[in-house]
Amino acid sequence: MKLFLDTAELSEIETAVGWGVIDGVTTNPSLIAKAGQDHETQVKRICGLVGNVSAECVTDKRDDLVVEGRRIAKWHPNVIVKVPLTPDGIAAGKVLASEGIRINVTLCFSVNQALLAAAIGAWCVSPFVGRLDDINEDGIRLIRDIVDAFRAGGVTTKVLSASIRHPLHVSQSALAGADIGTMPFKVLESMFKHPLTDKGLAQFAADYKKSQETRAAKS
Numbered sequence: 161m162k163l164f165l166d167t168a169e170l171s172e173i174e175t176a177v178g179w180g181v182i183d184g185v186t187t188n189p190s191l192i193a194k195a196g197q198d199h200e201t202q203v204k205r206i207c208g209l210v211g212n213v214s215a216e217c218v219t220d221k222r223d224d225l226v227v228e229g230r231r232i233a234k235w236h237p238n239v240i241v242k243v244p245l246t247p248d249g250i251a252a253g254k255v256l257a258s259e260g261i262r263i264n265v266t267l268c269f270s271v272n273q274a275l276l277a278a279a280i281g282a283w284c285v286s287p288f289v290g291r292l293d294d295i296n297e298d299g300i301r302l303i304r305d306i307v308d309a310f311r312a313g314g315v316t317t318k319v320l321s322a323s324i325r326h327p328l329h330v331s332q333s334a335l336a337g338a339d340i341g342t343m344p345f346k347v348l349e350s351m352f353k354h355p356l357t358d359k360g361l362a363q364f365a366a367d368y369k370k371s372q373e374t375r376a377a378k379s
């Protein structure tokens with residue numbers, strides 16, 4: 161599973177790119193608003209740092225979405241245009257995909273919705289794991305079901321596990337067969353953490369220091 165960051169904060173993206181672990185970034189209007197920057201400017205900046213950058217349309221009618229999607233796609237070759245899983249979003253996505261624009265169909269909460277995204281040849285579909293868990297439904301189960309349905313039908317649309325809230329969601333998404341997992345920076349950071357890594361590192365450092373001191377005392 162490829163790792164993406166779900167953020168519009170440049171400092172977070174720069175740090176993750178420096179670690180060499182991310183293959184893309186997903187943004188949405190809420191994340192752009194949080195970053196306090198102009199949409200186009202910020203998406204272009206992010207595209208300068210990493211490939212596969214999802215930028216979301218904010219209109220809701222088919223023709224408006226087509227115009228907006230074409231405009232967003234021109235911002236940078238790394239851009240993937242996000243459209244919502246509505247009849248207008250799907251219809252607009254179909255037009256945009258047929259023009260060679262990569263589409264991320266967002267706000268997916270069922271296998272049937274995912275099949276609609278696959279039907280238009282979307283580059284990826286984004287099931288929201290955390291928001292399903294929030295309403296006492298099983299978000300990871302949905303990832304597994306979509307992966308199974310896509311495999312059964314030979315679908316090439318990628319399954320992008322979104323609305324990841326904690327490290328367990330990451331490993332569970334990967335085990336469920338998601339192609340991509342997008343997560344907040346704090347979740348990516350938490351993937352490094354294990355108490356035995358810290359303990360082992362402290363032990364190695366202590367042993368090394370002790371051996372150097374013993375050698376110095378002998379010489």
Ligand code: G3P
Pocket residue numbers: 166186187188288290291322323324325342
């Ligand atoms: O980018 C969409 C998604 O990842 C949002 O996550 O935590 O707001 O449900 P969340």
